[in-house]
Amino acid sequence: MTSFPPAPARLGRFVLHRFRPHLYVTYGLLWVLALESTAVAATGRAWRPSGATWVRVTSVVLALLFLRMLDEQKDLAHDRVHHPDRPLVTGAITAAELRGAMAVITVGAAALNAALSATDALLLLAALGYGLLLAALERLSSAVRDRQLLGLAVTYPVQVVLGAYVYGSLVAAGTVTGDWRGAVLLALSACVFLHFEFARKTAWEAPPGARLYAADIGPRRSALVTAGFAAGAVGCQVPLCAPDGPLGLLPCLAVALPAWGTRRFLSARRGAWPMPTAIGFVVATYLALITRAVLWP
Numbered sequence: 001m002t003s004f005p006p007a008p009a010r011l012g013r014f015v016l017h018r019f020r021p022h023l024y025v026t027y028g029l030l031w032v033l034a035l036e037s038t039a040v041a042a043t044g045r046a047w048r049p050s051g052a053t054w055v056r057v058t059s060v061v062l063a064l065l066f067l068r069m070l071d072e073q074k075d076l077a078h079d080r081v082h083h084p085d086r087p088l089v090t091g092a093i094t095a096a097e098l099r100g101a102m103a104v105i106t107v108g109a110a111a112l113n114a115a116l117s118a119t120d121a122l123l124l125l126a127a128l129g130y131g132l133l134l135a136a137l138e139r140l141s142s143a144v145r146d147r148q149l150l151g152l153a154v155t156y157p158v159q160v161v162l163g164a165y166v167y168g169s170l171v172a173a174g175t176v177t178g179d180w181r182g183a184v185l186l187a188l189s190a191c192v193f194l195h196f197e198f199a200r201k202t203a204w205e206a207p208p209g210a211r212l213y214a215a216d217i218g219p220r221r222s223a224l225v226t227a228g229f230a231a232g233a234v235g236c237q238v239p240l241c242a243p244d245g246p247l248g249l250l251p252c253l254a255v256a257l258p259a260w261g262t263r264r265f266l267s268a269r270r271g272a273w274p275m276p277t278a279i280g281f282v283v284a285t286y287l288a289l290i291t292r293a294v295l296w297p
Contacts, residue, residue, distance in 0.1 A: 011101055014093045018086070019068045028061040030286035035166045035185055037293030042181045042240050047293045052173060055112055056166050059124050062109045063162055067131050069098045074135050082208070119172040123165040130158045148201070148216050156194070163189050181240060188236035192285055195229035195258060199278035202226055204270050223265050226273065230258035230281060237285075241292065251288035257281040 015021070033049065036056065040047035072079075072088050073095050079086045087093045106128055113120035134155050138145045144154050163186045171178045198213055202222040206215045214222035234255045241248040261277030 010093050010097065014087045014098075015065070017092075018072060019065050024064050024068070025061055027282065028064055029057055030283065030290070031163075031189060032057045032060050032166055034286035034289040035163060035189060036170060038188075038240060038289045039167060039170055039176050039181065039185055041244075041293035042185075043176055044243075052116055052169070055116055055120075056169055059109050059113055059120075060162055060166065062105050063124065063127055063165075066102050066105045066109075066128055067158065069102050070131050070135055073098060074138055113169075116169065117172045120165070120169045123161075123168045127158060127161040127165055130161050134158065148211055148213055152197070152213075156190075156197075159193055160186055160190060184236050184240055188233055188240070191229045191233035191236060192282055195226055195233065196278045196282050198222060198226040198229060199258075199261065199273040200275060202265070203272035204268075220266065223262055223273070226278075227258055227262040230255055233285060237289075241289075244292070248292060251285055251292055254281055254284035254288055257284060 033053070036049075036053055037047045072086070076088055076095070079089050083089065088095065088098070106125070109124055109128075110121045113124050137154065138151075144151050167176075167178075167182045167185060170176045171182075176182075201210075201212045202214045202219060203210075203212055204214070204219045206212045212222075213225070217225070234252045237252050238249070241251060257277045257280045261274045261281075264277075265271075265273050
């Protein structure tokens with residue numbers, strides 16, 4: 001009989017297998033720091049991380065883990081057929097154990113944010129609640145469950161809500177005043193993520209069981225959408241960074257990576273999108289924004 005919540009060793013193995021820290025933790029860290037630093041720098045003030053910054057980073061990483069655990073349960077039927085080695089399929093961890101861990105994450109993250117403000121706690125709980133709502137919607141709607149683009153349109157906003165949590169936390173703390181730049185920041189992070197999301201599901205051939213956007217709209221159109229999101233990210237950076245002069249626009253140079261990735265994918269006419277360019281675009285964009293905020297307030 002398994003323990004509830006899961007034993008640390010079982011949960012640890014699940015995290016290492018399905019929530020690779022070097023990817024998810026790094027992404028959550030860079031995302032929050034880029035959002036916060038750019039929001040502050042856009043007001044013309046210097047930015048340095050504070051204790052509240054690390055609460056936001058920890059909360060976003062925990063929320064991403066919560067959503068990963070939720071996705072694991074939503075995808076169980078598909079994984080039984082196409083990914084029989086995954087922990088929930090093999091019994092390395094159970095759905096009840098994952099739900100127990102999700103409850104612990106919810107209580108811990110809410111308590112952590114309540115120490116900052118009630119607004120912070122409510123914004124974070126809204127993101128987790130949206131994830132649960134999506135899980136219920138996918139169970140009820142085969143269209144949302146099976147149609148890739150519709151599923152993305154319905155599920156992606158949970159990332160927007162997480163971004164709104166970070167920005168709303170800054171507003172609640174009085175660090176920034178909410179204005180149009182918040183919407184541009186959220187659009188920027190959306191474009192950066194969606195470039196990566198489309199890149200990882202864009203290929204000339206679809207392996208058995210793969211859920212690719214390219215299978216729905218064709219590889220060329222999928223490639224153009226992927227490149228379009230990178231261009232959108234650059235377009236969002238211009239109004240935020242242009243007031244700093246030419247040096248402030250240095251983060252825009254990261255677009256060279258998706259440009260090269262697009263050219264390579266379209267010219268190859270086989271294989272998948274070169275993922276190092278997509279991952280590099282996320283890392284380079286966020287690191288450049290953080291560096292800009294530190295060096296050019």
